[in-house]
Amino acid sequence: MTFWRPSATIEMLKARASIIANIRHFFAERGVLEVETPLLSHATVTDPHVLGIPALTRVGLIENTFYLQTSPEYAMKRLLAAGSGSIFQICKAFRQGDLGKNHNPEFTMLEWYRLDFDHHTLMDEMDELLQFILKTLPAERLSYANVFERFIGINPHFTTTEELATYAKQNINFSGELSDMNAWLNLLFTHCIEPNIAQEKPFFLFDFPVSQAALAKIRTENPPVASRFEVYFKGLELANGFHELQNATEQHKRFENDLIYREKHQLPKVPIDENFLAALENGLPDCSGVALGVDRLIMLALGGNSIKEVVGFDFERA
Amino acid sequence: MAVYSTNEIRGGMKVMIDNDPCVIVDNEFVKPGKGQAFNRIKFRNLKTGRVIERTYKSGDNLEAADVVDVEAQFLYSDGSGLHFMVNDTYEQFALDETHVGDSKLWLKEQTDCMLTLWNGNPLAVAAPNFVVLKIVETDPGVRGDTSGGGGKPAKLETGAVVRVPLFVQEGELIKVDTRIGEYVSRVKE
Numbered sequence: 412m413t414f415w416r417p418s419a420t421i422e423m424l425k426a427r428a429s430i431i432a433n434i435r436h437f438f439a440e441r442g443v444l445e446v447e448t449p450l451l452s453h454a455t456v457t458d459p460h461v462l463g464i465p466a467l468t469r470v471g472l473i474e475n476t477f478y479l480q481t482s483p484e485y486a487m488k489r490l491l492a493a494g495s496g497s498i499f500q501i502c503k504a505f506r507q508g509d510l511g512k513n514h515n516p517e518f519t520m521l522e523w524y525r526l527d528f529d530h531h532t533l534m535d536e537m538d539e540l541l542q543f544i545l546k547t548l549p550a551e552r553l554s555y556a557n558v559f560e561r562f563i564g565i566n567p568h569f570t571t572t573e574e575l576a577t578y579a580k581q582n583i584n585f586s587g588e589l590s591d592m593n594a595w596l597n598l599l600f601t602h603c604i605e606p607n608i609a610q611e612k613p614f615f616l617f618d619f620p621v622s623q624a625a626l627a628k629i630r631t632e633n634p635p636v637a638s639r640f641e642v643y644f645k646g647l648e649l650a651n652g653f654h655e656l657q658n659a660t661e662q663h664k665r666f667e668n669d670l671i672y673r674e675k676h677q678l679p680k681v682p683i684d685e686n687f688l689a690a691l692e693n694g695l696p697d698c699s700g701v702a703l704g705v706d707r708l709i710m711l712a713l714g715g716n717s718i719k720e721v722v723g724f725d726f727e728r729a
Numbered sequence: 730m731a732v733y734s735t736n737e738i739r740g741g742m743k744v745m746i747d748n749d750p751c752v753i754v755d756n757e758f759v760k761p762g763k764g765q766a767f768n769r770i771k772f773r774n775l776k777t778g779r780v781i782e783r784t785y786k787s788g789d790n791l792e793a794a795d796v797v798d799v800e801a802q803f804l805y806s807d808g809s810g811l812h813f814m815v816n817d818t819y820e821q822f823a824l825d826e827t828h829v830g831d832s833k834l835w836l837k838e839q840t841d842c843m844l845t846l847w848n849g850n851p852l853a854v855a856a857p858n859f860v861v862l863k864i865v866e867t868d869p870g871v872r873g874d875t876s877g878g879g880g881k882p883a884k885l886e887t888g889a890v891v892r893v894p895l896f897v898q899e900g901e902l903i904k905v906d907t908r909i910g911e912y913v914s915r916v917k918e
Contacts, residue, residue, distance in 0.1 A: 587786045589765065601761060641762070
């Protein structure tokens, strides 16, 4: 067995270290403070499609389930609410069951928050970071509605599950049924749109349907949209960002809805992060934040074909 | 019947899709950061040989196919197809030519091969990776040329034609890699 050996070459690891140093330099120059937050937490995300990895811990005689973080979002927002100013973090994040060429259950994440930025200003900064690290051309930007209209001729804000399902079954060899509209939108996006975008330059997708708002502010336009964006490049989803929701009541309601969805689909029950909600109640400053998959960024920078080529030890060797 | 979840499906597994036995070629995990996960599964239909790609919702199940590979010997061919005998059980099976495919180019009587059975019926046959066959027809070529540079076509006793180096002569035995259909070396009788 050669599984004691790293899955990446030593040359790759040296190049990786230099990219991470460049990221730190990028934020240091902008006066963004580097922070660290706990990887193990009492609570985890309620998002039904992001499953945390539970860890049994024992302090004295007391056993408790903690969770390995799926992202540092809640803790970083607690720092923002406590007056940290703009911050960034490079840390490990963990997600149950995500394993493949572009997925490893343990991965490295870069997350940053900027005070007084909306999601477009943060996209500008993301573009600068990508140009700095990947030497890319300026990114292309299209709204979620525009991209669906352009590639499949459907306006996602004024469609029905039936229309999406019909289009999907005519254009994708798909077996099965999906329970909600967002799942059909995801199927169409990953199969009919993603292969056609972001080949030459990074692609920023913004203003999501409100049903996919996650932790983003909703703007009450006609139709209302969520101030959320995602970044794609060469077949990889690189980052997800929000103009952050500040309203604690609204955030609590979204968590409760997630828990109802989880219960309906027999997904694990999880505790709501009350510390995070308390921080929102205390007051989160107006800010935008984004999380970027560092391993994928390094794959793009160095031409790796799978995550295992750019991390010291992949999941098989962990 | 056993089932496999899309999460545990790997290349080489045999499953039932649209009531046909299929072998998995590839299984790609497609997961938006936030949103429904899918598996894009590529498989080869073992009856038709066609490779198809289909997307499943992650966590959906596929039924396992009762497909086994057994060592067998090629006996003879006649109007009804090619006949094989399983080494362990001496059971005999016939497979028609369309299901034998390219393998028949490399099979002569008494060759050991791998027979694929589905629900106890023969489905396909694979020739061994390397076979030794006699050249029945080739141009004399140039004596003394041992470089193997240009090469020439040679017809083998099974009817297959492969390129061989110029120094290889009619009546000689050669070793062939059946996976790529290429000459490997000469073999002494």
